[in-house]
Amino acid sequence: MGTPEESFSKLPIYFHNLKKHNPNTVVYIKIDSEDCFEYCFFAIRCMIRAFRECCRKVIIMDGAHFKGKYKGTILHVVAMDGNNQILPIGYGICPKETTDSWTWFIEKLHECIGDVEGLTDKAPAIVVSIQNVFPNAQHGLCGFHLIGNIVYTFRKNKKTAILFWKLVRAYKTTEFEFYWGRLRNIRDDVATYLSQIPHEKWTRAYCPTTRYDYMTSNSAESMNAGSYKARKLPILPLIEFFCALMRKRFYKRRMAAEKSTTILTKWAEDMWRHSEFEGKDLFLQILATNWFAMWSCDNGFNALKNDHRGHMAIDTYKIEKYRRTYELPYTLFQNLVIGRFWMTLWLLTLL
Known part of the structure; x- marks a missing residue:
């Protein structure tokens, strides 16, 4: 070698x-x-x-x-x-x-x-x-590194961490503002620190594009x-x-x-079953993160219940697209080096 x-x-x-x-x-x-x-x-x-x-x-x-x-x-x-x-x-x-x-x-x-x-x-x-x-x-910034900076600067606090992740993962701006007000009340110093970072860089609610839940x-x-x-x-x-x-x-x-x-990939099928079990509220969250194509909420939820998810899922989550993802192999060569x-x-x- x-x-x-x-x-x-x-x-x-x-x-x-x-x-x-x-x-x-x-x-x-x-x-x-x-x-x-x-x-x-x-x-x-x-x-x-x-x-x-x-x-x-x-x-x-x-x-x-x-x-x-x-x-x-x-x-x-x-x-x-x-x-x-x-x-x-x-x-x-x-x-x-x-x-x-x-x-x-x-x-x-x-x-x-x-x-x-x-x-x-x-x-x-x-x-x-x-x-x-x-x-x-x-x-976008990594949520784990951001909370790490908060812990390093302001010391570890369980309530602060819980509120932080609720802020990061909030789907709607109204939901974000609700938890933001609570953070202001109990940890104004942390809220002031976070306010110096543009919200669109670390929150889902204010992100102008789709991060697909990767925070x-x-x-x-x-x-x-x-x-x-x-x-x-x-x-x-x-x-x-x-x-x-x-x-x-x-x-x-x-x-x-x-x-x-299956119609969808294993992960997408599991998410579909979970949303079917949890009901319409979770389906709205699925729409919010673009896991599925943007149909109207009622029609979309009925499509899930009627097993038409293959028509409304974005191509990435369909098993045909997943097969294409890995159909081109890496070609081995005799490594003389x-x-x-x-x-x-x-x-x-x-x-």
Whole structure:
């Protein structure tokens, strides 16, 4: 597998083979004035196609630090498929999270996926980059990081946390204003802190676009947690880890989709059954988050009761679209750069 230094030097060969066996894969390597590695970006064709053709146009971004000899950061962007599962879109590697590194990463990402409706993240360095590259996208903040800042600044308080999440998840502005008044009464300092952040960045009620109920960056952070051991590896085995993880998920989901006999994906079917059990009020909430197409409330609820949900669900949640999401496989290639035996041995200890 070689030393970490050799791993960096073999990166161009690896990316060449990746593109050769997976046409339309996007890869970039940026070097500095001394011909040393600075940034890299890669997005495999099946991930790009799955997002562009089959997913809602909302993305979630995050980064995580390396744990090996060479320190750095891996940046990644994910979306959610029609079964509410994480779909990786692209990865980047840089020395650290800065405005320059995020801007470079987001520019390459935009080249792959085009414009998006909204995105969620936690990094302050990313704000300027988003405004420059995705000027029409609604930039949302992660609710968990926001409540973390509140706890750090004002100390932990259970009532404050409960009210905060009610504010974040309120569907209507009237509902939001009701809980906002309660927060003002019991924690005016916290309310003053939150009032300095535009409501459309962290609340559902005031968001001008559709966030599809994704009010945190947890899906991206779960990628960080799952790659903790892999981030101790040199750069090539680390990239191969993410490729292997994606390949494994695509295969499992493709097999599950082919066997499915339902109208909607399993997650959407479960939501439909839950809404049928809970009644009309929950269905109104489902409409508010655009899980289903915007029919009139009475007709829409009757459609659910009469088992016509397949006609009113947006395409993303239909099983046909879910099958299309994962029908294009990742093409394996003989990895002469790393060595298949040693790579397999590494991955078996990590996956």
